[in-house]
Amino acid sequence: MMALILALLFWIAAWGCNIWLANSRWRGTRAVRIIVPVLFGITLLVLWEGIVRGLGVSQVILPAPSLVAQTFATSLDILWTDFVQTVVKGAFRGFAIGAIAAVLCAIAIDRSAFLTRGLLPIGNFLAALPIVGVAPIMVNWFGFDWQSKAAVVVVMVFFPILVNTVQGLKASDTMQRDLMRTYAASYFQTLLKLRLPAAMPFIFNGLKIATTLALIGAIVAEYFGSPTRGMGFRISTAVGSLSIDLVWAEIAVAALVGTSAYGITAWIERKVTFWHPSHRN
Amino acid sequence: MRNFLPILAVLGGIVLLWYLAVAPMNIRVALDQAERAGAVIVPEGSVARRAVPALKLMIDNSDHVTAGYQLDRPRLPTPAQVGQEFWKTTGEMALNGRAWSKRSLIYHAWITLQSTLWGFALGTTIGILGAVAIVYSRVADMSLMPWAIISQTIPIVALAPMIIVVSSQLGVDGRGFPKAIISAYLCFFPVLVGMVKGLRAPETSQLDLLKTYDANGWQSFFKLRLPASLPFLFTSLKVGVAAALVGTIVGELPTGAISGLGARILIGDQFGTPLAIWSALFAAAILAGLLVTLLDLLQRIALGRMGAPS
Numbered sequence: 307m308m309a310l311i312l313a314l315l316f317w318i319a320a321w322g323c324n325i326w327l328a329n330s331r332w333r334g335t336r337a338v339r340i341i342v343p344v345l346f347g348i349t350l351l352v353l354w355e356g357i358v359r360g361l362g363v364s365q366v367i368l369p370a371p372s373l374v375a376q377t378f379a380t381s382l383d384i385l386w387t388d389f390v391q392t393v394v395k396g397a398f399r400g401f402a403i404g405a406i407a408a409v410l411c412a413i414a415i416d417r418s419a420f421l422t423r424g425l426l427p428i429g430n431f432l433a434a435l436p437i438v439g440v441a442p443i444m445v446n447w448f449g450f451d452w453q454s455k456a457a458v459v460v461v462m463v464f465f466p467i468l469v470n471t472v473q474g475l476k477a478s479d480t481m482q483r484d485l486m487r488t489y490a491a492s493y494f495q496t497l498l499k500l501r502l503p504a505a506m507p508f509i510f511n512g513l514k515i516a517t518t519l520a521l522i523g524a525i526v527a528e529y530f531g532s533p534t535r536g537m538g539f540r541i542s543t544a545v546g547s548l549s550i551d552l553v554w555a556e557i558a559v560a561a562l563v564g565t566s567a568y569g570i571t572a573w574i575e576r577k578v579t580f581w582h583p584s585h586r587n
Numbered sequence: 588m589r590n591f592l593p594i595l596a597v598l599g600g601i602v603l604l605w606y607l608a609v610a611p612m613n614i615r616v617a618l619d620q621a622e623r624a625g626a627v628i629v630p631e632g633s634v635a636r637r638a639v640p641a642l643k644l645m646i647d648n649s650d651h652v653t654a655g656y657q658l659d660r661p662r663l664p665t666p667a668q669v670g671q672e673f674w675k676t677t678g679e680m681a682l683n684g685r686a687w688s689k690r691s692l693i694y695h696a697w698i699t700l701q702s703t704l705w706g707f708a709l710g711t712t713i714g715i716l717g718a719v720a721i722v723y724s725r726v727a728d729m730s731l732m733p734w735a736i737i738s739q740t741i742p743i744v745a746l747a748p749m750i751i752v753v754s755s756q757l758g759v760d761g762r763g764f765p766k767a768i769i770s771a772y773l774c775f776f777p778v779l780v781g782m783v784k785g786l787r788a789p790e791t792s793q794l795d796l797l798k799t800y801d802a803n804g805w806q807s808f809f810k811l812r813l814p815a816s817l818p819f820l821f822t823s824l825k826v827g828v829a830a831a832l833v834g835t836i837v838g839e840l841p842t843g844a845i846s847g848l849g850a851r852i853l854i855g856d857q858f859g860t861p862l863a864i865w866s867a868l869f870a871a872a873i874l875a876g877l878l879v880t881l882l883d884l885l886q887r888i889a890l891g892r893m894g895a896p897s
Contacts, residue, residue: 346730424593442856
């Protein structure tokens, strides 16, 4: 009970601190902008720990964060092999193939206004579908190893990136294209120097959506058959043997990977589209 | 309607490509079956054929290419086969009065739809409440918004088996509940982001006007901010309902569910019946299309009554 009360006290104190920070005169500074959400996250962890300890929740239902951290530290080698199998081999390769294919496809389609008009609604529709369902088909076609996972990821990331790129290629306005024409620029010069850079905010929007989808695809595909490693494999077997702390360690890895993949994409976006109004301050 | 012809052309192209792909995908299975039935195949034996590219097999055994279009368990079924299977498990069963049989896709679609709608309702409520909190409280804005974004970068499927374990330990009956949680998790984010944008859409001058009318917080919320946010709300609801359906099906896939479209895909995989997988995928696509169209219709009606140009 003591732990629960302490956790609640910490929560109230942190909340008060956040309110004070958010209304203080430093509220616009970078440090406060980082501290407030971090404090909020820590509060959630402390509450979780407090509830688990205070109410004596069984480890089989919900392990405390401290236990998860311990498991994380002691099974680093397992987590690393799973990370390599699922993220590096499956998700990343599929993401790269899918993204390159989608951008090339979009450039090809863009040359025909007729195709663009036909493909945009269909692509938009397909992007909203539960495409993860193709996972068992891909495992059937490409076998148990990472190739089938990469194939699922390719199909999942293809349409969001395609649709966004096609829209982005239309983003440069007539005035700018006319200027390129007065420079006697060829199609490829216009594409490389004007239209692709102008499409970058759209392409990165698609890429950011696709980073999460890639992880989901790679993990789900492992539920349908995989070699004896991989995050999806580990999660389903660990749930079966009730080692829930290992499952949470895998979830922590997935969260870290997902967040940092998004962060890296956003960072590259800022470097590439530094000219865009949303990044100028 | 201007887009009708291009869409039709692209769809036709997809179907054509599909039919072309069926022959090389199925040639090996077709040849194996023909050989077992006594036909002479070059080269002999399915092991020897594994090293030969599919196109060469098709040229050498051109008599058996058409057999690939009529397999019972094809690697890639033709659109016609999928259509037949789909009709057999929906329309035909409905005509025979067995629409709610456990073999009917209508029944499974209904199970999936229920969880999707529960998840959608839950996710939308959380999204709207979160947006109101974020718009009205600076602390909530600073502390919640980054975590809302981070929450979406965590692959929820990793959590799916966990949510099922926890909810069954807590004594929550039925498989609908964990699925609804997963779909709410995927669905709340687009609604939250859209509503934050929408509730902040009114301009300062409009808010000032309400202040000169001596309107209190409730009045300015219900008479200005909420109506102003409706276009944003409907757009994000359309994204949200599609996400909710994805969530439900993802929730059914890894968890050994026995009913629902995701479960049909799972069972089709376990029993090696690709036609069942494909027709369940089609049912999911149709369900997504119906849900989005329905919301689109609601949007047109609601915004039309608010006087938006149609």
